[in-house]
Amino acid sequence: MNSSNHNVELQIVHEDHEEDYKAVCNHLYNYNVSETNGLLKKTGKSINLFLRDKTGKAIGGIFCATYCDTLYIDNFWIDEEYRNNGNGKSLILQAESIASDMGCKLAHTSTFSYQAPEFYQKMGYEVFGILDEYPEGIVQYFLKKRL
Template identity: 40%
Template sequence: MFVREQLIVYNRQYVPKALYEQSGDLCYRAYNEAGDRIGGITDIYSWQHIHVQFFLVSESARQAGIGTRLLQTIEAYAKKVRCTKILLDTFDFQAPDFYRKHGYEVYGRLTDHPAVGQTQYFFVKRL
């Protein structure tokens, strides 16, 4: 806690106060007709952006538009609270093409992570 608290004190010298007043955690879930949870997305928002932390759609529900609707829900919320961007990361074995299809752009990549031959991508969508 000490390190986090001290870093926040330091950052407040440089980041406008208004950006600290808008923050929180978000979680949206998707269910099928039987009431089973088939997906969800969790995010934090602060400093005029949303950072997607975890995003999953069950394999049995993929290609049905569930992921698109969850992403659109986050984007609509981001616009409502006047965020300027959405940030997220994914691995090459997860969904980089899905994010590209939805207008997200790669702003960074980490090769050989989490293992040799794999890549982690960092995406941004400017709103």
């Protein structure tokens, strides 16, 4: 394979190459920082909230990250026994409030058709993308909300 004036070799590896992985990620990060006028250098924060029962056992949680003045909801789950009574609403509103206080202007996430697209829409999230080519009729929804 010849690229520009450099000879390169494509290697397909199945082992872990930590040093090479870090090098590629660092180069991508530095490129992204330069292309966003340094916005990516603004430190992101984790927002991890737990719902606990009276014994202290975690029965739910929402795990988010902030970057580029945006809240990303990564994982959100509540035990079935504790759903449909406002717990989910409380968790997401608290995460959004914390993010807003940190300067975030937007929240986004993705969810599957068998998870909670309707919940997010009730919470003011709007679908901006749909991936409907999974097997078994599974659909992935990408949602966003202005904070």
